Amino acid sequence: MSSNTDIDNLIELMAKLPGLGPRSARRAVLHLIRKRALLLTPLADAMQQVAATARECLNCGNVGTSDICEICNSEDRATGELCVVEDVADLWAMERAGVFKGRYHVLGGTLSALDGVGPEELRIPRLRDRIEAEGITEVILALSATVDGQTTAHYIADELQGRVRLTSLAQGVPIGGELDYLDDGTITAALRARKEM
Amino acid sequence: MSSNTDIDNLIELMAKLPGLGPRSARRAVLHLIRKRALLLTPLADAMQQVAATARECLNCGNVGTSDICEICNSEDRATGELCVVEDVADLWAMERAGVFKGRYHVLGGTLSALDGVGPEELRIPRLRDRIEAEGITEVILALSATVDGQTTAHYIADELQGRVRLTSLAQGVPIGGELDYLDDGTITAALRARKEM
Ligand SMILES: [Zn+2]
Ligand SMILES: [Zn+2]
Numbered sequence: 001m002s003s004n005t006d007i008d009n010l011i012e013l014m015a016k017l018p019g020l021g022p023r024s025a026r027r028a029v030l031h032l033i034r035k036r037a038l039l040l041t042p043l044a045d046a047m048q049q050v051a052a053t054a055r056e057c058l059n060c061g062n063v064g065t066s067d068i069c070e071i072c073n074s075e076d077r078a079t080g081e082l083c084v085v086e087d088v089a090d091l092w093a094m095e096r097a098g099v100f101k102g103r104y105h106v107l108g109g110t111l112s113a114l115d116g117v118g119p120e121e122l123r124i125p126r127l128r129d130r131i132e133a134e135g136i137t138e139v140i141l142a143l144s145a146t147v148d149g150q151t152t153a154h155y156i157a158d159e160l161q162g163r164v165r166l167t168s169l170a171q172g173v174p175i176g177g178e179l180d181y182l183d184d185g186t187i188t189a190a191l192r193a194r195k196e197m
Numbered sequence: 198m199s200s201n202t203d204i205d206n207l208i209e210l211m212a213k214l215p216g217l218g219p220r221s222a223r224r225a226v227l228h229l230i231r232k233r234a235l236l237l238t239p240l241a242d243a244m245q246q247v248a249a250t251a252r253e254c255l256n257c258g259n260v261g262t263s264d265i266c267e268i269c270n271s272e273d274r275a276t277g278e279l280c281v282v283e284d285v286a287d288l289w290a291m292e293r294a295g296v297f298k299g300r301y302h303v304l305g306g307t308l309s310a311l312d313g314v315g316p317e318e319l320r321i322p323r324l325r326d327r328i329e330a331e332g333i334t335e336v337i338l339a340l341s342a343t344v345d346g347q348t349t350a351h352y353i354a355d356e357l358q359g360r361v362r363l364t365s366l367a368q369g370v371p372i373g374g375e376l377d378y379l380d381d382g383t384i385t386a387a388l389r390a391r392k393e394m
Pocket of ligand 1: 069073
């Protein structure tokens, strides 16, 4: 390929990113070399910065720069509503929509018998603890409209039945659709039209 | 979005890479944070390394770590054959095919009246100098089978007519196709079946 070990090494690492294959990694690296001052150096610095500071919130699983994230730390977000999402990308999608004022709980995936993912792998025990500790009155299950997503939603609903109001995003989430693909308006509509489970 | 400036900054920079949009940049950054030791830190280091060492070959336009690249420096590659390509990705594609033993000349694009790209923008003057300086006997025009690519090939052929043997990749390059998309076998076949211009 190129006769240069450093560049080959960078291409190989870039190709490990989701959405990039070997060919797009080579294109990206050439682009980076052409835009050294404008893009390559700032990107290297930004990665080093994030590597040094990013951590997972011990309470909710969000990513931030402290052991407890800003949302969990904010008294304004202690509305008694807790929105359960599959991963941090979904939390970010909800925050971009800007309509939800409560806190989140990031499961870190969905239950999957096939992949051997049980409740213990999913931050579900911690969800139970939070209901009491944070005085949660409503749990909004904002999970994907996929088989695994809905299986997970029903499992959690069974677990928490009778202890809190349980709702799910309803109107607007397309069948088989993942939350992170939706536009803000759809997410807003789905939240407003949430229904009892 | 996320409540964290460092992470937002990294997402914004990642979204500037070709092939990544805002959504895939967010996914990539979450992936990087999850794989901090395995991917994020090595990637930051590799970028810093390339930012410090990568440079364009003053002779041919290839990228490497010295002012004159390994191919231009190698006497083994002084075969008298010079392969003219549009960009470094095409040079890498030729090298992967492994069939060409001469040197390269990277134009850095194609002539385009529409975009105001003339011969001076394209390392074409330097190409003329190299014919004499390096005793070039054959120039292989390995340009895209696009309108701009072929316009550029004909411009260069007119310039060099009578001074060297002029050939072009022929068989196997699909109409409208770009070199970097082709498999090694197709490139090999196209080189072997090159025809006089
Ligand atoms: Zn948190
Ligand atoms: Zn060179």
